[in-house]
Amino acid sequence: MPWRKGEVSPQMEQIGERAGAIYRALRLAILEQALEPGTKLPEDAIGEQFGASRTVVRRALELLASEELVDIRPNRGAAVAKPTPAEARDLFSVRQDMERLVVKRVCGRLTPQQVERLEAQIAAEERAIYEGRPEYIRLAAEFHLLLAEMSGSPLLARYMRQIVGRSALVLGLYGRPQWSNCSVHEHRDLLAALISGDVERVNTMMHAHLDAVQA
Template sequence: MTDPNSSTERKSRAGNLADGVYQALRRAIIEQALAPGTKLPEDSVGESFGVSRTVVRSVLARLTVEGLVSQRPNKRAEVASPSLAEARGVFQVRRGLERTVIESLAGQLTAEQAGELRAHIAAEEQAHGRDGPESIRLSGDFHTLLASMTANELLIRYVQEVASRCSLILALYGRPHSSECSVNEHQAIIDALLRGDEATAVQLMDEHLMAVATRGLLDLKPARERDLKELLADYRGRLTAS
């Protein structure tokens, strides 16, 4: 029987807590609840989630590695604000990575994977016009779901990172766009993959990512200032519920 007070068990609980805060804070950034440039003082974030500054520091370091948070010496951490040049570079890398995903999956999807993709498309359609943040998250999740089906751990990690960064970029430079259009594009990609039509699937994915980049990278959108604890309140609720 495991001793709940043992050092191993305490480390496990601490690790789970840090991971929960990481997931919640990452989601708040991707769903654009936290706009680029939002300050992330360790004490305020810690109070929002009911955790120590040590936990917050480890979470912010993890998000910094992923490019979602910016930390400079003697400066407070903040949600990253990539430049236009950096943004274009991210989209360029993403196009290459997702081409590799398509080449790996064309004609190789199992019936179970096809069902999982169709279920995801159905969720995207339900979210259309109902919940902006959920629609944004599901749109990105489509790409990470595809990558996960390659079983290539390095490719999965890189696609997840660039997809997250692209969500951040669109929060900074994007314009309102039709999520329905994105859903239709996703469906067309799945259809080509299931037919084993690699050339068409690659073309569709590339056109899709170019369309996403075109919808963004245009006008800088000023964000309305809101209190950090107010912004994170809902995400703390999700943390306690999980």
């Protein structure tokens, strides 16, 4: 059956679905540092692993590149992004500003349901750390993404998703050892301060928290 201009063909829909699955799997591996910065991502090997064509794999890599999690270079292929020290400093400087916007929107305004969700997120972080599971890295990042989602601004949440994802690369390269053991306690302190509604105190704590994890 022919499709009209502007419609998506069934074949293109299938490519999109399969590319999305590969994108999510690779993104998860990057955030949990199973794929370290600089790791090459050959299209043929990924396609073989997922049973997908190179066209589908390329689309997934392009999605990751749009979030600056993957670098794609002509004649050199794709690799997990490897931010320089200067890029890392710039990233966290911008992130500090974005986190302040999030704090301004959520401080003192969290609903009981939102508080419960954040507490569950912190508990999941603690379990992952205690059990030595690598997803604690992703879970710690998701705490900040949850706050951004609760800000009520889809635009802010989208930008935070990109910058927090790239932050995981920076922490893998330059973060202090065992930073997560401290950050989970800091998340509990941040949540308590957010509930209290003291914006200035939360901003000070958030600044110290981000400085600590990247030190």
